Amino acid sequence: MVSDTCSGLHLVLVCLHVLAEVEMGVRFLAKNSDIRSVVTSINSACM
Known part of the structure; x- marks a missing residue:
């Protein structure tokens, strides 16, 4: 029972954690x- 809960x-x-990573990526893209x-x-400047 304890192992199931864990x-x-x-x-x-x-x-x-995955959701937080996705949200951070979306915010980063939206900001930039x-x-x-x-x-x-x-x-174009380098070429």
Whole structure:
């Protein structure tokens, strides 16, 4: 019984961690939404 509870908690923690990672990635992309134009300007400057 205890091991079932522990594995269930572990699954929940893993899911929460994955969700946090995804949310951080989405926020990063949203904050740096103009990163593509920056990268293209850097690439064109280097060429």
